[in-house]
Every structure is written in structure tokens, then in C-alpha cells.
Amino acid sequence: MARRRRFTSQKIMTGISVLFLFLMILTWETRSEITPIEKSVAYVVIPVQKGVTYFGDWLVGSVNFIKNINELEQLNIALNEEVHQLTYENKILDQSKSELERLRTLYELDQRYADYPKTGSRVISKDPGNWYHVFTIDKGESAGFKPDMVVMSGAGLLGKIIEVGPNYSKVRSIIDDKSSVSAFIVRTEDLCIVKGDLTLYNDGLLRVEYIGEDVNLIIGDEVTTSHLGEVYPPGILIGHIVEIENNPNRLTQVAYLKPVVDFKHMDEVLVIKRLWRNQ
The missing domain is CATH 2.40.10.340 (Rod shape-determining protein MreC, domain 1)
Structure with missing residues (x-):
């Protein structure tokens, strides 16, 4: 008999706990006021959350900025090397063109006075x-x-x-x-x-x-x-x-x-x- 009463009491306590939990869930979104303790916690927690969020956003932005700067520097180095290479090749082409023009002029001169060795x-x-x-x-x-x-x-x-x-x-x-x-x-x-x-x-x-x-x-x-x-x-x-x-x-x-x-x-x-x- 005693064992049966203990079992019934345990069930009653479990049921009461579930009921209170259910009521808390139902009233969580509908209540219009929060308790003073929750207000005190909010005054402390919300600024901290904002600060953490801001710092996190700033940190992510800074990391991305540094990453972008490094990528831009590498791109700039590559572009400068390409410009230097193209400039060098252009100078070679200009020299080759000038030399070709000089040789063409000499050839024309040679043909104009072909009687002279x-x-x-x-x-x-x-x-x-x-x-x-x-x-x-x-x-x-x-x-x-x-x-x-x-x-x-x-x-x-x-x-x-x-x-x-x-x-x-x-x-x-x-x-x-x-x-x-x-x-x-x-x-x-x-x-x-x-x-x-x-x-x-x-x-x-x-x-x-x-x-x-x-x-x-x-x-x-x-x-x-x-x-x-x-x-x-x-x-x-x-x-x-x-x-x-x-x-x-x-x-x-x-x-x-x-x-x-x-x-x-x-x-x-x-x-x-x-x-x-x-x-």
C-alpha cells in the first residue's frame, strides 16, 4: 500500500511540473511586463551583447580588409611586373624598329649608288x-x-x-x-x-x-x-x-x-x- 502511494505522489509532482512549464510557455510571448530582475539583467546583458556584436563585426571587417589589402598588394606587384615586362618588350621592339629602318635606309642608299662597291x-x-x-x-x-x-x-x-x-x-x-x-x-x-x-x-x-x-x-x-x-x-x-x-x-x-x-x-x-x- 505504501509503495503504491509513493508512486502516485511522484506522478502528481511530475504532472504539476509539466503544467507549470506549459503555462510558462503559453505566457512567455503574451506577457506585457518583465520582472525587475529581468530588467536589471537586460541593462547589463544587452549593452554587452551589442558590444560583442559590434566588436565581432569590426573584427570580421578588419580581417577582410587586411585580406583585401594583401590581395591588392599582390595584384599590384603582379601588375607592376607585367608593366615592366611590357615596357621592356616595347623598348626592344622600338630598338628593333629603329634598327630595321636604319638598315632599310642603308639598303636604299646602296641601291641608289649600285655602281660603287x-x-x-x-x-x-x-x-x-x-x-x-x-x-x-x-x-x-x-x-x-x-x-x-x-x-x-x-x-x-x-x-x-x-x-x-x-x-x-x-x-x-x-x-x-x-x-x-x-x-x-x-x-x-x-x-x-x-x-x-x-x-x-x-x-x-x-x-x-x-x-x-x-x-x-x-x-x-x-x-x-x-x-x-x-x-x-x-x-x-x-x-x-x-x-x-x-x-x-x-x-x-x-x-x-x-x-x-x-x-x-x-x-x-x-x-x-x-x-x-x-x-
Whole structure:
């Protein structure tokens, strides 16, 4: 009997507990007020929760920001390397293009004066200054070069060899003040002398003298080497008249010529392997 009463009491207590739990669940969402203890707990817990949430969001954002910065830095490094590589390749292409253009110009020059046997050579040094007055090329006696052999570049006459070594030669260009070339005005078929002048080379010009006073010279007249020269064979283009000096007191005219060769930039040249004065 006692065992049966204990069993019944246990069931009653369990049922009461379940009932209270059920009532708590039913009233949890519907009650309009909370207890003072819950309010006190809320004053403490809610700010802490907000702080934890804010800190968590900030921490996640900071980690993502640092991760993004690292990714951007790696991307920037990769892009810079690619830019440097492309810049280098572009420079190589520009150099190759410039060299191709120079070689094409030399080839055209060679074809224009096909009657003259020629050999190419590279400039390896020059005298101080911006202009190629006297410079050295990389071939000499071993290539059959001799003093007074004519040198060409660009579209025409450059100068002549003045000194020859076993594997080098020195060249004096026509802009040097020691240079003088017997020349020919193509349109009028008149003779003249083209000379280097220290007062003109900074302007890239040559002086043209001994032009007959009756010669009807005009701007743009083409001037070549003449058949009277002892060093230079006839017909090699020197340049064009760009200015005529007006001086009625002179017995001959003086003009100024723009050469067809760029005497500020020199890389490759053609040497005529024949002494004209001995022909």
C-alpha cells in the first residue's frame, strides 16, 4: 500500500511540473511586463551583447580588409611586373624598329649608288660634342679600307676616311671645318664648293661658296658631288639649299645647305671601297 502511494505522489509532482512549464510557455510571448530582475539583467546583458556584436563585426571587417589589402598588394606587384615586362618588350621592339629602318635606309642608299662597291661598318666612337665631326668605325685595313675612301650614310654623302688601323678607321665628316667638297647644283648644272663651318654646324648647315653671280639659285635646289672632285665620285647627294645670302658686293654668291645626313645621330655607314682619284 505504501509503495503504491509513493508512486502516485511522484506522478502528481511530475504532472504539476509539466503544467507549470506549459503555462510558462503559453505566457512567455503574451506577457506585457518583465520582472525587475529581468530588467536589471537586460541593462547589463544587452549593452554587452551589442558590444560583442559590434566588436565581432569590426573584427570580421578588419580581417577582410587586411585580406583585401594583401590581395591588392599582390595584384599590384603582379601588375607592376607585367608593366615592366611590357615596357621592356616595347623598348626592344622600338630598338628593333629603329634598327630595321636604319638598315632599310642603308639598303636604299646602296641601291641608289649600285655602281660603287660598298661595305657596311658600325660607328664605335667619336670626338667630344654632339656632332659627328670626326668619328671611328669598326673596320680598317683587314676589310680593305684606305684613307680617302668615301663614306655615306642616311640619304647621301657623309665624309671620307682620314686614318686607317688594322681593325678601325677614322672618318672626317663634311660638317667639319677642315672639309671641302667640289659640288654640283643639279637644276642649273653649275659648280660650287660645299664647306664645313664652325659657325653653322650647330644649326646643322653647310656653307656653299663660289656660286656664279649669274646663277639663278632658288631655295630647295639639290646639290650633289661633282665630277671634278679628287676624292668624291660624282652624283652623290649632299643636300638642299635652304638660304641664299644677299650681298651685291660679292662677285660670287653664297648660300647655305641642309645636308641629307643626320650628323647628330650615327650608327651604321657605307664605305665605297674604291679610291676615286685613281680611277
